[in-house]
Amino acid sequence: MITSVERRRRWPRDxxxxxxAASLEPGATVSEVARMAGLHVSQLFRWRKELCKHGETSIAPFVPVEIGPSVRPRDVAEVPLTT
Structure with missing residues (x-):
């Protein structure tokens, strides 16, 4: 018998x-942070996407690249195939 209705948990922004931030620490894994917080991994990935998109405006989507002179590949010695 079900006596109560389970509601979704509301997470404050902070x-x-x-x-x-914990999932972005060096050496941290998203799945471990999510497991310790008691939420699904996909939810944490969604929060990362939502909260990190604000910082993308300061990052250039393309970086100029300067191509230098071509370098001739080394001569490859032919090795006889043994069968």
Whole structure:
């Protein structure tokens, strides 16, 4: 018999930001951070996408590249195939 209705958990923005920051730490894995917080990995990935998109405006999508002179490949010695 079900006696109550389970509602979705509401996460405050500062808690989302804290978990996203923890998942971005060097050596941290998203799945481990999500597991410790008690949420699904896909939810944490969604929060990362939502919260990190604001910083993308300062990052250039393309970086200019200068191509230098061509370098001749080394001569490859022919090795006889043994069968």
């Amino acid at each position: 808690e989302k930001e804290r978990l996203v």
